[in-house]
Amino acid sequence: MATSTVQTKAATSQAGIILRQWRGSRGKTQLDLSFDSGISQKHISFVESGRSMPSRQTLLDLAQALQIPLREQNTLLLAAGYAPVYSQDPLDAPAMTSITRALQRMLRQHEPFPAIVMDRHWNVLMTNDASPRFFNCFIDMNARPQPRNLLHLMFDPRGMRPFIANWRIAAKSLLARVHREALGGVIDPGTRSLLDELAKYPDVAPEWRNPTPDAGVPVIPLSFRKGAVTLNYFSMITTVGTPQTVATEELRLESMFPADEQTEEAHSRFVRDNADTGSVPKPN
Numbered sequence: 001m002a003t004s005t006v007q008t009k010a011a012t013s014q015a016g017i018i019l020r021q022w023r024g025s026r027g028k029t030q031l032d033l034s035f036d037s038g039i040s041q042k043h044i045s046f047v048e049s050g051r052s053m054p055s056r057q058t059l060l061d062l063a064q065a066l067q068i069p070l071r072e073q074n075t076l077l078l079a080a081g082y083a084p085v086y087s088q089d090p091l092d093a094p095a096m097t098s099i100t101r102a103l104q105r106m107l108r109q110h111e112p113f114p115a116i117v118m119d120r121h122w123n124v125l126m127t128n129d130a131s132p133r134f135f136n137c138f139i140d141m142n143a144r145p146q147p148r149n150l151l152h153l154m155f156d157p158r159g160m161r162p163f164i165a166n167w168r169i170a171a172k173s174l175l176a177r178v179h180r181e182a183l184g185g186v187i188d189p190g191t192r193s194l195l196d197e198l199a200k201y202p203d204v205a206p207e208w209r210n211p212t213p214d215a216g217v218p219v220i221p222l223s224f225r226k227g228a229v230t231l232n233y234f235s236m237i238t239t240v241g242t243p244q245t246v247a248t249e250e251l252r253l254e255s256m257f258p259a260d261e262q263t264e265e266a267h268s269r270f271v272r273d274n275a276d277t278g279s280v281p282k283p284n
Contacts, residue, residue, distance in 0.1 A: 013050035015059065015080035020048045022066045025186055037065035056082045069184040071246045087245040091117075091125055099240065099248055100126075106238065110255050112268050113233075116150060120183050120250040121190045124148045130271075137274035138163045138226060150254070151178070151194065155201045165223040165230055172208045173220040181237070183250060221259040229270055232259035 023033055030048070034041040039061060046052030047062075054062075059080055063073045074084035089095050107115045107128035114134045117126035124147060135141050135153070138160060144153065153159045154174060164170055175198070182191055198204060221232040233256040243249035258264035 015054065015076060016048040016050045018072075018076050018079055019044075019059075019062060019066075022063075022068055022072075022186075023048075026066055028066070033062065033065055037061050054080065056080075056085075060085065067184060070243065070249045072184065072188075074246070087247075089245055089247060091247055091251070093247075096245070096247065099251070103251070103253060106253060106255075112271070113256050113258070115253060115255040117251060117253050118150060119247075120188075120252075121194055122149050122151045122178075124150060125251075133271050133275065135160065137271055138224070149194075151198055155198050155204065157202065160224070161201075163224050163226055165225040166221070168203075169220060170222050171204065175208050181252070219259070222256075226270075226274065229266065231263045231267060231270060233257060233263065234259045 030041045030044045033044055047054045070086040074086055077084055103117050112130050114131040115128045116124055116131055118124055132141050161167055219234040221234050223232045235254050235256055238253040240248045
C-alpha cells in the first residue's frame with residue numbers, strides 16, 4: 001500500500017510538472033487557464049504542485065485549453081498513470097484507410113505539379129507521380145537514403161541545394177517554417193534534432209532560424225535552376241481539420257504551385273525534356 005501511494009504521488013507530481021511547462025510555454029497564468037478550462041484556479045494549483053490527483057477528464061480538459069498536441073496529451077496521461085486516449089496507428093493502418101484515400105486523391109489531382117505528404121519531422125510518407133519525376137530532373141532520387149526528408153533534400157550539397165537559385169533566402173524561410181509550423185508551437189526533441197542536423201551543412205548561419213520578414217512579397221518562392229531554365233514555385237500546406245489520432249494530426253500535405261506564368265507554362269516541358277537526366281552533383 002505504501003509503495004502504491006508513493007507511485008501515485010510521483011505520477012501526480014510528474015503530470016503537474018508537464019502541465020506547468022505547457023502553461024509556461026503558452027504564456028498563461030493559472031487564472032488564465034482556469035478561465036479557459038472551467039477548472040478552478042485552486043485545483044489547477046494543486047494539480048501542478050502534485051497535491052491533487054487529477055481525473056483523466058480534468059487532464060484532457062486542461063490539455064485542450066492549452067492546445068497540447070495529441071501525442072503529448074498521451075504523454076501527459078501516461079505520466080499521471082492513465083492509459084493513452086489517442087491512437088498512434090501509422091498511416092498504413094486499416095483505421096487510416098479513409099485518410100490515406102483522401103490523400104491519394106489530392107496527390108493525383110495536383111498533377112502535373114509536385115505534392116508530398118510528410119510527418120511532423122518533414123519525412124516523406126507519400127508523393128504523387130509528379131514529385132519524383134520533377135526532382136529526378138536534377139538528381140538521382142534513388143540514391144537518396146530512406147526515409148527521405150524534404151529539408152535534408154533542400155540543404156544537402158549532394159541534393160537539391162546546387163539547383164536552388166535563391167538558396168540562402170529559401171533556406172532561411174524553410175528554417176523559419178520549421179519553427180512556425182512546429183506542432184503545438186513547441187519545438188519537440190525530434191524537431192530540435194532535425195534543426196541541429198541542418199545547421200551542420202555548409203554555410204548555414206545560426207541567425208537564419210529567425211529571419212527578417214520581407215513585407216514586399218506575398219510569399220518567398222523556391223526557385224530551381226538548371227542550365228538556362230529557372231522555375232519558381234511556392235507551397236500550400238493542407239492539414240486534417242479534426243484529427244483524432246496522433247498520425248492524423250501530424251500529417252501535412254505540401255503542394256507546389258507555379259509562382260508565375262512563365263513557370264506554369266514551362267513546367268511540363270521542362271520535366272519532359274529532362275526526364276531521367278538527373279545526376280548527383282559534386283558537393284560545394
